[in-house]
Amino acid sequence: MVRPLCLALLLGPGLAAAQARLVVEVGGKRAGYATISQKRMPDGSKTVELRLQIGKMRLTTQSTFASDGSPTRKFHEVLEPELDKKRVLVEFDAAGAIVTDLGGDRSPRKVPLVSTGNRKNLAEFWFLRDQPKRGDRVEAFVFDLNTWTWDLSVTEFLGPATVEVAGKPRKGFELRVEQGGKASRVVVDEAGLPLLIDQGRVVMKRFA
Numbered sequence: 001m002v003r004p005l006c007l008a009l010l011l012g013p014g015l016a017a018a019q020a021r022l023v024v025e026v027g028g029k030r031a032g033y034a035t036i037s038q039k040r041m042p043d044g045s046k047t048v049e050l051r052l053q054i055g056k057m058r059l060t061t062q063s064t065f066a067s068d069g070s071p072t073r074k075f076h077e078v079l080e081p082e083l084d085k086k087r088v089l090v091e092f093d094a095a096g097a098i099v100t101d102l103g104g105d106r107s108p109r110k111v112p113l114v115s116t117g118n119r120k121n122l123a124e125f126w127f128l129r130d131q132p133k134r135g136d137r138v139e140a141f142v143f144d145l146n147t148w149t150w151d152l153s154v155t156e157f158l159g160p161a162t163v164e165v166a167g168k169p170r171k172g173f174e175l176r177v178e179q180g181g182k183a184s185r186v187v188v189d190e191a192g193l194p195l196l197i198d199q200g201r202v203v204m205k206r207f208a
Contacts, residue, residue: 020193022204024054031055034204036194040128045072056081061145069121069140076145090143092119096150097143113150117141123155127173127192132157142179153179161187163196165206170195 019037023030032054039047044067052059057080064073074090087102096112113119121140126132137156144151154177161174172195175186185198189206197204 018191018193020195020206021208022194022197023207024052025203025205026054027201038128038192043067046124046128065121065124067125069124069138070119071121071143074143074145088145090145092143097148099148109148111143111148111150113141117150119150121153121155123175126155126157127188134159144180147180151180153177163187163205165195166208170206172196 022034024032035051037049048063050061060077062075076088078086089100091098099109123138139154141150142153156176158174162169172187172189177184187196195206
């Protein structure tokens, strides 16, 4: 399954939502489409939504973050004809994560984070509120919705980059995101929306 990334998608001033549409390639072949959107809230928090469709499989992930980059809520839903609907709700408290499987056993499962673990991922607000400099990096523990575990995530701002969009060069800004031992290359445009998400075998490209 494609693993959704918690990306530093960036908005300009104001509270309007921004959105990017991407084509998804798996192993070099077109497999589906994705939509990534972000909205800044009046209290300084933000919401991020990923909608992904590959064949008959549809995935939706919604995340909210406090103004300090801490996660406050995640919702994950997978619809696939050959499988039962998978719906998971994650809420966060001082100890860690509280996971509820909305399609199976509804008894909440607590997944604590060590007291010394930092969950404030300030890279979530790069360009939205904070202006990173080349070489800036953020290390934070991120809750993985696929494995129900806390993984160390490292986000680094590498500087300007150019990628091809609809056959034309587009200037953007490159990030390197490493989580669970896997590194991804992410290039965003001047508004902070993704032009490219390269996870190796899975690649998402802006198509317009």
